[in-house]
Amino acid sequence: MKLIYYPGCTLKNSARNFDTSTVTSMAKLDVEIEELERWNCCGTVHALGSDNVMNRVAPVTNLIRVKEAKATEFMTSCAMCYNTLKRANNDVKAHANKLNTINEFLNLEETKYEGDVEVRHLLEYLRDRVGFDKLAAKVKKPLKDLRVACYYGCLLVRPKEVAFDDVENPMIMENLITALGATPVNFPLKTECCGAYHSVGSPEIIADRTDKIMSSASEQRVDMVVVSCPLCAYNLDFKQDDARRLNPDFQHMPVLYFTQLMALALECGEEALGFDLHHIDPLPTLAARGLA
Amino acid sequence: MNNTTLRLSTSMGSAFVAKVEKVSGQKLLACYQCGKCSAGCPMAAHMDILPNQIIRMAQMGMQKQLLASKTIWVCVSCLTCNSRCPKNIHIAEVIESLRQTALNNGQRDDRLKIWEMTPEARSDLPPIAMISAMRKLTS
Ligand code: SF4
Ligand code: SF4
Ligand code: SF4
Ligand code: SF4
Numbered sequence: 536m537k538l539i540y541y542p543g544c545t546l547k548n549s550a551r552n553f554d555t556s557t558v559t560s561m562a563k564l565d566v567e568i569e570e571l572e573r574w575n576c577c578g579t580v581h582a583l584g585s586d587n588v589m590n591r592v593a594p595v596t597n598l599i600r601v602k603e604a605k606a607t608e609f610m611t612s613c614a615m616c617y618n619t620l621k622r623a624n625n626d627v628k629a630h631a632n633k634l635n636t637i638n639e640f641l642n643l644e645e646t647k648y649e650g651d652v653e654v655r656h657l658l659e660y661l662r663d664r665v666g667f668d669k670l671a672a673k674v675k676k677p678l679k680d681l682r683v684a685c686y687y688g689c690l691l692v693r694p695k696e697v698a699f700d701d702v703e704n705p706m707i708m709e710n711l712i713t714a715l716g717a718t719p720v721n722f723p724l725k726t727e728c729c730g731a732y733h734s735v736g737s738p739e740i741i742a743d744r745t746d747k748i749m750s751s752a753s754e755q756r757v758d759m760v761v762v763s764c765p766l767c768a769y770n771l772d773f774k775q776d777d778a779r780r781l782n783p784d785f786q787h788m789p790v791l792y793f794t795q796l797m798a799l800a801l802e803c804g805e806e807a808l809g810f811d812l813h814h815i816d817p818l819p820t821l822a823a824r825g826l827a
Numbered sequence: 828m829n830n831t832t833l834r835l836s837t838s839m840g841s842a843f844v845a846k847v848e849k850v851s852g853q854k855l856l857a858c859y860q861c862g863k864c865s866a867g868c869p870m871a872a873h874m875d876i877l878p879n880q881i882i883r884m885a886q887m888g889m890q891k892q893l894l895a896s897k898t899i900w901v902c903v904s905c906l907t908c909n910s911r912c913p914k915n916i917h918i919a920e921v922i923e924s925l926r927q928t929a930l931n932n933g934q935r936d937d938r939l940k941i942w943e944m945t946p947e948a949r950s951d952l953p954p955i956a957m958i959s960a961m962r963k964l965t966s
Binding site (some may be wrong): 543544545548549550576578579580582583584585586590613615689693694695702703726727728730731732733734735736737740743744764765766769773 | 849850851852869870872873901903904905906907909910917919920923924927938939944951952953954955956957958959960962963964
């Protein structure tokens, strides 16, 4: 049985390296994945209004596609897609009237959604199905001496109904990093929001958040920060120049997806890593550790 | 004290308070003003009214001040307040209901004016940023 994979639109755009490193790593782990046919954008950000039905339509359409692929679960590596799809799924499962309205609205679909699909995040899949010990056994190039701060942001841990680890002190990414041979550090700001979409209208907020979060990581003398969300990645990587203008002591540091570290340790090849898409080039840091 | 009780019960009957409670799905009077929501809010430094004050003002039905506040646009729904509130109040949902009230006032008075951004600025931003900003800041 193939694992259905939902990339989401940003992984086909500015975060193509998140997509390629996901796909190639899974192949090395002998998990056959298949991209969901006719997937659509999940719409981002779960609308919080109790009366909201409209913004659940896009996620539910994807759940219908998963059913049509004869699957009962699927995986995504984008934290935002995961959160949006999972919360919409929980909402329509809990409210039959909403699900009914959506199914009626989607009356041209051949398949009705009946709450019969599960949403999984790649981290959760790696821990529960593949196993971090099996992952460790497959590592070809251990990431020795690499010090990493794991950043979760909001979407993997909040609300607790979608969290697959402790809400205040998750360790799943640290455990994965350890399996790859790297050294995770204690990182107090790992679940503090980066400011999300404020990069669009209020860049001064992002500059401040990026300074606080990245400087907290710097204090732990890390080589890089690792994330699971293309919006966190954008803010924490591309807004470092703004953070530097705010704080002259700001230290530039690369920001990578956890899948890129997997692809590196599993030797998936340079193309899968896509380091050209970064603002702060990770190569010098990796070269200094003998990893590039 | 009597005075406060009286004002509260009056405003709790107002259509605005009823709407906020309905859309957010929250019971505003459950809040006992411990301040934990504001203590952990990563956006607090950029707000004019703190999250606990938002809840208090919503209890009081202070519609005009709430809808004119910077806070309802600064809050990014990170849900830190929700997950830490000892009374299990979903503060982020209350703020979302205020944002929705401001956006759906029939004026198409969007907070984010995409057309005012330069094409370069727009194309530099990843889709995930543009879509979520439009979801939160436009009607
Ligand atoms: S969260 Fe974003 S990147 Fe992910 S699919 Fe939805 S909109 Fe696109
Ligand atoms: S983008 Fe920022 S807001 Fe989003 S999850 Fe990442 S940390 Fe939170
Ligand atoms: S944390 Fe909860 S109870 Fe405390 S002030 Fe905030 S909303 Fe009120
Ligand atoms: S959801 Fe809004 S109010 Fe609550 S902690 Fe986050 S930014 Fe602050």
